[in-house]
Amino acid sequence: MLGWLILIFTPAFSQTDSVKIIEIKNADALIGTRINGQSVQKLIGRVALQHDQALMFCDSAWYYDKLNSIEAFGRIHIRQGDTLSLYGDKLNYNGNTRIATITGNVRLIDNQINLQTSQLTYDRNAGMAYYTDSGNTVSRSEQLSSKKGYYYVNTKEFAFKGNVVIKNPQYTLYSDTLIQNTLTDVSYFKGPSRIVSKESFIYCENGWYDKKNDRCQFNQNAYVIAEKNILRGDSLYYERQRGYGKGIGNVSIEDTVEKIIVTGHYAETYRNIERYLVTDSVQLLKIFEKDTLFLHADTLLAIQDSLGKRVINAFHHVKFFKPDMQGLCDSLSYTQRDSLIRMYHHPVLWNEKNQITAEYIDICMGQKEVYFLNINRMARVISQEDSLLFNQVGGLNMKAWFKNNELYKINVFDNSKTFYYAREDNGDWIGLNVAESKDMTIYVENRQVIKISFLTNPIGTLHPMDKIKPEDFRIDGFTWQIKRRPLKREDIFIWN
Numbered sequence: 122m123l124g125w126l127i128l129i130f131t132p133a134f135s136q137t138d139s140v141k142i143i144e145i146k147n148a149d150a151l152i153g154t155r156i157n158g159q160s161v162q163k164l165i166g167r168v169a170l171q172h173d174q175a176l177m178f179c180d181s182a183w184y185y186d187k188l189n190s191i192e193a194f195g196r197i198h199i200r201q202g203d204t205l206s207l208y209g210d211k212l213n214y215n216g217n218t219r220i221a222t223i224t225g226n227v228r229l230i231d232n233q234i235n236l237q238t239s240q241l242t243y244d245r246n247a248g249m250a251y252y253t254d255s256g257n258t259v260s261r262s263e264q265l266s267s268k269k270g271y272y273y274v275n276t277k278e279f280a281f282k283g284n285v286v287i288k289n290p291q292y293t294l295y296s297d298t299l300i301q302n303t304l305t306d307v308s309y310f311k312g313p314s315r316i317v318s319k320e321s322f323i324y325c326e327n328g329w330y331d332k333k334n335d336r337c338q339f340n341q342n343a344y345v346i347a348e349k350n351i352l353r354g355d356s357l358y359y360e361r362q363r364g365y366g367k368g369i370g371n372v373s374i375e376d377t378v379e380k381i382i383v384t385g386h387y388a389e390t391y392r393n394i395e396r397y398l399v400t401d402s403v404q405l406l407k408i409f410e411k412d413t414l415f416l417h418a419d420t421l422l423a424i425q426d427s428l429g430k431r432v433i434n435a436f437h438h439v440k441f442f443k444p445d446m447q448g449l450c451d452s453l454s455y456t457q458r459d460s461l462i463r464m465y466h467h468p469v470l471w472n473e474k475n476q477i478t479a480e481y482i483d484i485c486m487g488q489k490e491v492y493f494l495n496i497n498r499m500a501r502v503i504s505q506e507d508s509l510l511f512n513q514v515g516g517l518n519m520k521a522w523f524k525n526n527e528l529y530k531i532n533v534f535d536n537s538k539t540f541y542y543a544r545e546d547n548g549d550w551i552g553l554n555v556a557e558s559k560d561m562t563i564y565v566e567n568r569q570v571i572k573i574s575f576l577t578n579p580i581g582t583l584h585p586m587d588k589i590k591p592e593d594f595r596i597d598g599f600t601w602q603i604k605r606r607p608l609k610r611e612d613i614f615i616w617n
Contacts, residue, residue, distance in 0.1 A: 142189055143216045144171045148182075160187055168193065172216050175201045175245065179212065189216035197223055199243070205274060206230045207243060207250070219245035227252075229272060233303035234279070235259045236272065248274040263289040267299070277303045292318035306332040310339075320393055322346040325357070335361040350394040351375040366390035372399065374423075379431070379457055380408040383421055395431070397423045404613070405435070407455075409443075409486075416441035417613040418453070430458040439464075440613040445526045446491065447471045447607045448482075449616075460486050470494070471606050472528055473568050474504040477521070478600070494521040499598055502531065506542050512570070513540040514563060515596040531563040539563070540594050541570060543583070553589050556581035 149166025170177040180195030193212035210225025221243040229236035238256030257266040268283030287294040297312030316323040325339035344353040355370030368388040386401035407414040418435035435453040451466035462484040470477040480498035496519040517535035543551040559577035
């Protein structure tokens, strides 16, 4: 009652057009005095003050009426509007500059977040509260700490700077700078940032995270490590609930176990990069122990088989280069389970001097070398001896065996036929050996045929060189496609 009586008989303060005077709304006791030559009113017990729509509460205060400022002590509470509240142990407030400094167990609370620090400055002119010596915030689902923090009252945005750490049940984020909007629940990363979870590790230098919709985007040197896969790109977008991601610009996906790297300028990923699609200047690198296979196609699609093993499918204008083997086809698939490459639709394969064609070709590869080829339906192997002379092997199917990446044996099945130019030991031509058999086995050494075994009903004829026209001896389906052969890795991007 005493406090209200004092307020009733307190003279009204003057007010100019530009500066509003701090108003005393309540105090249990008011004592006038002078400190250091300044007129001071001491307010004691249940103090309530108002300045330009902001209410201030405390246990006691010193009011400097000539300076239009206060020092307040004990259970400080500043309330502005319906959402913002500030708490602390001590307050210095200047009504002319509208700047408040709160110290000791400081808390800033709005509808979404609770900020805690040891000292906070609230600039009401700028609509901004900030701390410069460490603080942390707590929301419904996470806790954040940083060296510096800025809160913009009108936009409900926080800006955190220096050693920013967010701890969430699903992940921990480390950043240099973070901007967080408490209304939209969207956070923006500025500077080097890392997001660590059980499923993945993410790095970027610019990006955003939409907490409500569980979506995010990472830019500038961005990459994601998920189990055995590494995804990189100029821009990486991800939806956690769907497990869907998208990469744009200089995208690469690396399988660290299979030693496969896929690059392109556009990618979509699924299930934490276990499945993906890559287009636009696509290149696949398969790293072996001694060399690397380089492959290009219009599109690459990676899926999983029933055993959870990856299958990579390449579609249209497929071309690849490996120092000991090159090839092209319309479509190709690679299965991780058995390290098998299957070439479809007009495949052509080159190994050393040999050109291999069929309806489809299977390549069984290990980490060190090619083990064997299955050459299926209309199988043909051709090698050139000079501009007109071609050794040729044909059959319905073939199996070619390799040792140290060199062809050493070919099994030919059904309707086997060979055109083979024989030489003397000194290199002179003997003639053309034309042979047919149901099945046959061809043995190769130092890239030369050394023996042919005819297994069923063989028929053979040796034609002297001066009695033949080489162009008359061509196996069915003969084509010589040497101009299409990629001779270096850059040639995989040329389709002719």
